[in-house]
Amino acid sequence: xxxxxxxxxxxxxxxxxxxxxxxxxxxxxxxxxxxxxxxxxxxxxxxxxxxxxxxxxxxxxxxxxxxxxxxxxxxxxxxxxxxxxxxxxxxxxxxxxxxxxxxxxxxxxxxxxxxxxxxxxxxxxxxxxxxxxxxxxxxxxxxxxxxxxxxxxxxxxxxxxxxxxxxxxxxxxxxxxxxxxxxxxxxxxxxxxxxxxxxxxxxxxxxxxxxxxxxxxxxxxxxxxxxxxxxxxxxxxxxxxxxxxxxxxxxxxxxxxxxxxxxxxxxxxxxxxxxxxxxxxxxxxxxxxxxxxxxxxxxxxxxxxxxxxxxxxxxxxxxxxxxxxxxxxxxxxxxxx
Numbered sequence: 001x002x003x004x005x006x007x008x009x010x011x012x013x014x015x016x017x018x019x020x021x022x023x024x025x026x027x028x029x030x031x032x033x034x035x036x037x038x039x040x041x042x043x044x045x046x047x048x049x050x051x052x053x054x055x056x057x058x059x060x061x062x063x064x065x066x067x068x069x070x071x072x073x074x075x076x077x078x079x080x081x082x083x084x085x086x087x088x089x090x091x092x093x094x095x096x097x098x099x100x101x102x103x104x105x106x107x108x109x110x111x112x113x114x115x116x117x118x119x120x121x122x123x124x125x126x127x128x129x130x131x132x133x134x135x136x137x138x139x140x141x142x143x144x145x146x147x148x149x150x151x152x153x154x155x156x157x158x159x160x161x162x163x164x165x166x167x168x169x170x171x172x173x174x175x176x177x178x179x180x181x182x183x184x185x186x187x188x189x190x191x192x193x194x195x196x197x198x199x200x201x202x203x204x205x206x207x208x209x210x211x212x213x214x215x216x217x218x219x220x221x222x223x224x225x226x227x228x229x230x231x232x233x234x235x236x237x238x239x240x241x242x243x244x245x246x247x248x249x250x251x252x253x254x255x256x257x258x259x260x261x262x263x264x265x266x267x268x269x270x271x272x273x274x275x276x277x278x279x280x281x282x283x284x285x286x287x288x289x290x291x292x293x294x295x296x297x298x299x300x301x302x303x304x305x306x307x308x309x310x311x312x313x314x315x316x317x318x319x320x321x322x323x324x325x326x327x328x329x330x331x332x333x334x335x336x337x
Contacts, residue, residue, distance in 0.1 A: 037090075044094035047084060052118045053151070054079040054103075054111055058125040075126065079111055105139040106130060115143075119177075121151040124162075131169055134226045141227050144169045150236075151177040158240060160210045167219045169226075173236035182242045197249045198241025203234070210238070 032040065055078040084095035098117075101110035106129075113120075122130075133139040147170050154162065158180050167173060177198075201207060212235035220230040241249070 040090055041094060044084070044091045045097065047091070047094070048098070048117075049082050049084050049095075051149075052080060052082065052114070053121050054113060054118060055121040056103075056107070056126045057121075057123050057153075058129065075107060075129065077107055077109070077111075082112055085112060102143055105143075106133065115146040116148055119149040119151055120147050121153075123153045124155055127152065127166065127169065131165075131226075134169065135224075137225060141169065145171045148172060148174045149177075150175070151179075153179045154181070156181065157183065158209060160215055163210055163238075164215055164218045167215075167233070167236070168223055171219070171230055171233055175239070176236040177239045178241070179246050180240070180242055182244050196245065198239050198245050201238040201240065203237060 032043070035043075055076075057076045057078075058074065082095055082099055085092045085099065099112040099114050102113040102115070104110040130139075130144060134141045150166070150170050150173055152166060158178050163176075166176065201210075203212065206212065216233065216235075220233050222229040
């Protein structure tokens with residue numbers, strides 16, 4: 001409801017305007033500083049921040065072949081620093097129990113990251129870059145296996161061998177979100193018959209393109225010069241969608257009840273139906289907004305003989321968008337227990 005510009009009679013405004021003292025009591029907490037320090041620390045520790053997304057991408061337009069000896073590799077990094085680390089010294093002390101400096105061996109710049117909650121968003125070229133550093137014994141494979149939530153933008157339709165490659169280096173995943181390119185319509189698969197939302201595969205749910213039980217052995221086997229064979233590995237929750245599916249989902253254009261509800265479009269009779277997409281819970285805010293004042297967007301140029309980091313201009317900050325997520329809607333599905 002919008003507040004009218006003028007009231008008739010004017011005395012009604014007295015009853016519709018909130019009392020300034022009442023507003024102040026609801027929007028401020030002046031007694032916090034009077035609490036004992038122990039209670040203040042307990043409150044800060046309970047102030048769990050929202051999930052964050054740290055994005056590493058290698059744009060196609062500025063890349064050369066990784067195998068070219070004189071070639072360069074430009075890695076674009078995008079993140080927002082946790083606000084709990086910036087409020088005060090007490091909040092920072094509590095925040096440092098949740099966040100740790102990560103990925104410095106890859107970008108020469110430590111980034112605060114919560115391996116249990118935060119999302120790491122990569123493209124396939126960046127994963128190849130991570131793998132190359134481990135295979136060349138430049139960086140030990142320590143931090144990637146600790147990542148629980150990974151989002152990947154692929155350059156082709158997802159294959160089983162791609163999942164093997166991702167999980168060999170990110171072996172501790174609980175959720176894997178994948179964006180693949182759209183495929184052109186064919187007479188057998190018109191676009192109207194396709195699901196309009198990303199498809200959620202539970203850990204025990206195979207598809208015609210992947211079966212975790214068949215992929216378990218190649219994922220767990222030894223990776224030469226990188227790591228020994230895994231003693232234990234569990235498949236992640238896989239959320240797979242095309243570029244248009246992620247876009248429609250984020251914009252709220254898809255209607256899962258109408259598209260996937262109870263009736264087969266090619267059959268005149270009802271059929272038993274089990275949803276193939278699990279409506280997300282309100283946990284994770286995917287990052288597609290621009291970087292805040294305390295965030296950073298950098299281009300890290302990895303040369304064969306020289307390393308350098310160059311800050312981009314603010315105009316470029318505004319133009320950089322997530323390659324997988326399109327709006328600040330919360331899109332993390334729950335795992336089925």
